[in-house]
Amino acid sequence: MEVIKSSLMILALLFLHGAMADSNYNGGLLYFDYYKESCPLAEEIVRRNVEVAVLKEPRMAASLLRLHFHDCFVMGCDASVLLDSYGDIQSEKQAGPNLNSARGFEVIDEIKAILEHACPCTVSCADILALIARDAVELRGGPRWEVGLGRKDSLKASFNGANQFIPAPNSSxxxxxxxxxxxxxxxxxxxxxxxxxxxxxxxxxxxxxxxxxxxxxxxxxxxxxxxxxxxxxxxxxxxxxxxxxxxxxxxxxxxxxxxxxxxxxxxxxxxxxxxxxxxxxxxxxxxxxxxxxxxxxxxxxxxxxxxxxxMGSINVLTGEQGEIRRNCRFVNSATPSK
Structure with missing residues (x-):
């Protein structure tokens, strides 16, 4: 009986390990199939919309991949790069590495709107960035990988951080x-x-x-x-x-x-x-x-x-940290006038 219990415990641990992605040194745990119950079509919705965007403009694949990179290098992978300036928030979009060069925000807006209709306040903008980076690479002939999910969205941006931490194209x-x-x-x-x-x-x-x-x-x-x-x-x-x-x-x-x-x-x-x-x-x-x-x-x-x-696990916000934004451009407490 003890042998059976031990075997079952080992199987359970192996299953848990298979469902768990790597965590960052300073971040929380991310999980595969994180939205399996709460939003089962989340990854499919993201992929289909990235596919449409890349078919319309092949260059968009690189732009979406770059957004994930520029997000993770500033405070971690928390979708801070998507925030518009509002109230006390100075957008990272206005920083030197992003100004007039960061692209793809409208694609993310559309994906987020569809996800909010299908699964309200469930899929974070930070997870969307991680998924679109993977899908953009695969759609251009690159490798596919399982994306650990469960990130929360930042409540702030860092304009100075974007200028400081994103490498310049002429860096030594x-x-x-x-x-x-x-x-x-x-x-x-x-x-x-x-x-x-x-x-x-x-x-x-x-x-x-x-x-x-x-x-x-x-x-x-x-x-x-x-x-x-x-x-x-x-x-x-x-x-x-x-x-x-x-x-x-x-x-x-x-x-x-x-x-x-x-x-x-x-x-x-x-x-x-x-x-x-x-x-x-x-x-x-x-x-x-x-x-x-x-x-x-x-x-x-x-x-x-x-x-x-x-990279996608750098300083991720999980659990009670951050929030799941309803609109990737604004924190939930913001109510910008139209």
Whole structure:
């Protein structure tokens, strides 16, 4: 009898472990199938609407993925990036890394409205961000993973935090490493998550300084690929066309694959923060990782999934913390006039 009880207990623990996602060092537990009873169609509703949005505009996949990243790096994955300015809240949307570049808010509004109709005040905006990031990657040919759910939404935003903690497109390697380490992410996570630049586009203002910086011409890395920089200059002159956009990956800009790393090795990374993974890695450890991902897409996918799950658990609010917003743009206590 005792053997049977022990076996049942072990099975129960295994089942519980399978239903539980990883927790962050400073956050609460997240669970798979969190909405199985309270909103069984939640993940399907999110996926279908992301699919429609990406079919209308393929670039939207990268924009939705980027929103999750920009949210998690400021106070944690709590949907603070979605808040509009209201009352004492100064929106993160107005911060430098997001202003005139963060996109996809209307897609989230539509998804939230449908979820509120189906399951009122049940699915958090923070969970929506985590789900749309996963679905956007998969819809562009990338890997799929199970998303731990159960996040609550923040009651505040951090304009200063957005300016401070989101890495700039011209960041040095040391700055990138420090920025990721501040979030509990290591160098392997940095290189893996940088692979998200295999899809999407970037504005001229994000890389113009790099392509017109003559100092870079001194390095063999750039001398070998002057043609690439020349092409970029044709898209982005020294002045004007600030909002013109260029693919982050010129090979397969709409497909999530490992071509980003191949580009880096060929000196064809678009952003300065991409190229420093090669040019400023004096010990060669990061370059070795880039080579590994460039030669093995499955390894990249596996590493990317692991790092996305890790990032998606940064300082999450759970239980009695935060709230489930009815409108992702405002805390529930706010009543903005129409």
């Amino acid at each position: 390697l040391d700055t990138l490493i420090a920025s990721f380490q501040a979030q509990g992410l290591d160098i392997w996570d940095l290189v893996a998550l940088s692979g998200s630049h295999t899809i999407g586009k970037s504005r001229c203002t994000s890389f113009r300084q790099r392509i017109y910086n003559n100092m870079e011409e001194e390095y063999d890395y750039y001398k070998r690929y002057k043609i690439f920089n020349g092409m970029l200059r044709s898209f982005c002159p020294r002045s004007r066309r600030d909002d013109a956009v260029v693919p982050l990956d010129f090979i397969t800009s709409a497909r999530f694959d490992n071509k980003y790393y191949i580009n880096l090795l060929q000196g064809k990374g678009l952003l300065g923060s991409d190229n420093v993974l090669i040019t400023q890695d004096h010990e060669g450890h990061i370059v070795k990782q880039v080579w590994s991902f460039a030669s093995d897409q499955r390894l990249f996918f596996k590493s990317f999934v692991k790092s996305m799950i890790k």
